[in-house]
Amino acid sequence: MQDPKNSVKNRVMFYFAILFVLFTILALKLVWIQIINSAEYQHKALNQRVSKFIVNSERGIIYDNTGRKLAVSLPAKTVVALPDNIIKAEKTATELAALLDQDYKTIYRRITSEAAAIFLQRKIDEKLYQKIKAKNLEGITFTEESKRYYPEGELASHIVGFTGIDNNGLNGIELSYNNHLNGRAGKMIVERDAEGRTIPNGIREAVPGRDGYNVHLTIDSVIQYMAEKELENAESKFEFSGGSVIVMDSSTGDVLALANTPSYNPNKFGKYSEKNWRNRAVNDVFEPASTFKIITAASALEEGVITENDILTDPGHIYVENQKINCWSSLGHGSQTFAEVVKHSCNPGFVEVGLKMDKKTFYSYIKAFGFGEQTGIRLPAEAKGIIPDYKDIGPVELATFSFGHGISVTPIQLASAVSAVANGGKLMRPRLVKEVDTGVGSKNIKNEPQVLRRVISQTTADKTKELLKQVVKNGTGTKAAIKGYQIGGKTGTAKHYNDDLYNSSFIGIVPAENRDLVVLTILYDIEGETYYGSQTAAPVFKNLTENILNYLNVKPEPGNDFNYQETEKELKVPDLINSNILTAESNLRELGFNVKIIGDGKSVADQLPSPETSTNYNSTIWLFTEQELKAETLIPVPDFRGLKLEQAKKIAARKGLELILDGQGKVIGQSIYPGSRVKSSRKINLKLR
Incomplete structure (x- = not known):
């Protein structure tokens, strides 16, 4: 049989051990809070008594090149529900569903949630604001935001673009210059007591924001x-x-x-x-x-x-x-x-x-x-x-x-x-x-x-x-x-x-x-x-x-005819074969021709049109430094049909084509179909009658 004294002693030791463990845990917890993790708890305590307020910045204005405003920011009301202050939720949801054109169940679910405040509809127009305000609904209030407005409506809409509900650009200049237009929001920090009152000598800090930059377009x-x-x-x-x-x-x-x-x-x-x-x-x-x-x-x-x-x-x-x-x-x-x-x-x-x-x-x-x-x-x-x-x-x-x-x-x-x-x-x-x-x-x-x-x-x-x-x-x-x-x-x-x-x-x-x-x-x-x-x-x-x-007040000039006149002047192409290529080019330009050199040689091996051909003033003479380059040149075949012999010869000479003639009078047929592209060495048979 166990001694009663030992039994009491054991129970005392057991409870003492429990108290010792609890004390040790409490002491360690205090060390953790007061020493090791003190910064975090100080921060949490500060957050409980400090309130932060966002100060919205103004989005920049978009102007045309005359100073006309194409995009501006205007104040707009946002509908806010305070669920804790709403007494008759069913009636309030019914009223708001009709005014905001939203589903009753959605409105009811949102205004009866546990959130402190909920945005019901942002940036409503003045007319709707007045209608809701007139209802004087308990727990429904308003906050002011900035709304983008385009005074000219559809004018230049594809250039200016538009913004979303958060005033961020979604299209046009609003999007591509969003970083310039958007600005930067400011911040106000105020220390309050347990009842939410501002502490007179408490913490106060203001972080200034920056309004968006104004953008000036070239558009008139x-x-x-x-x-x-x-x-x-x-x-x-x-x-x-x-x-x-x-x-x-x-x-x-x-x-x-x-x-x-x-x-x-x-x-x-x-x-x-x-x-x-x-x-x-x-x-x-x-x-x-x-x-x-x-x-x-x-x-x-x-x-x-x-x-x-x-x-x-x-x-x-x-x-x-x-x-x-x-x-x-x-x-x-x-x-x-x-x-x-x-x-x-x-x-x-x-x-x-x-x-x-x-x-x-x-x-x-x-x-x-x-x-x-x-x-x-x-x-x-x-x-x-x-x-x-x-x-x-x-x-x-x-x-x-x-x-x-x-x-x-x-x-x-x-x-x-x-x-x-x-x-x-x-x-x-x-x-x-x-x-x-x-x-x-x-x-x-x-x-x-x-x-x-x-x-x-x-x-x-x-x-x-x-x-x-x-x-x-x-x-x-x-x-x-x-x-x-x-x-x-x-x-x-x-x-x-x-x-x-x-x-x-x-x-x-x-x-x-x-x-x-x-x-x-x-x-x-x-x-x-x-x-x-x-x-x-x-x-x-x-x-x-x-x-x-x-x-623009640009006055017309009576009788202001176009200056360009096509010239009818014709020149004969000189024989430049075997000439120095640079000398040949210089001579042709002095005579009034344009020159295109084909090849890298130093002398003229062939030319197009051929020597003694009559062609227009300032027309292009092709100089080839190798005969093979001319032989490989593809030339579209003209339509000779119906032309007189001399006309056909003149056109062929200008194009650099050689003709084989059969008969006299007008051309009634040709061996190569008009529009075909042939090498300049290819001969074309013409039948005349």
């Missing part, structure tokens, strides 16, 4: 309005899915207007399809068609493979590796100068010119003019365009490039490239933002005009512009002509591959005092009988340009 709101209005007018005349207009100052690259249809109101962007938000002038690509002939012409003139007086022939088609490429005129244009080829927009003529440039040269010009890469306009999702890889380009692809098929470009790329012709040969980076105003005491961020590179010479640019004036004067672009102004331009019509739809376009160079403007109009997916660029896009261009010139 008046010109922008005109551009959008002309697209709207076109919708009442033609059936098309959308359109784009760009107006650019070629001297600086400044975009004065960039319009698209369909459009949208950024104040209510959520009510529109995402298709309406799309900036087709920057995000989408299209086949430029004949408007690209401006690039082909400028490149060929710069390379010296052609001059405006060189004679080309068009039987209505041309063959390239057994592929027949037709002219828009089934009868063709016959024998014509390159100036007339441009004026008539003759595809076979441009194919011949494009193929005179070798693949490497033509491709390098296409890239130099900025196609196949982003322009750097700084708008979201800019497309690069589609240029086939160099290795995939053969003679047929090169031929179709010459008249704008087989490649895809963006409207902003095309406007920038033609601006390089308009300003004398310099490719400018398109400029949409002129300056970012960083506020008092800071240096503004200026976006100066930027020359990317020189692509052609001033001389070539001037020649190209004169050719384009003839297109408007009495070529395919006459519906774009404005009396008293020397406007040059080019039409374009591209058929969709799988549908009976067309993209029609016109791009023009417009003298406006000490600068040239480039105006591009595009109508996408036109259907119906009227679809040519000359019938649709050119009249849109004319109406818009007339309004712009009037607005």
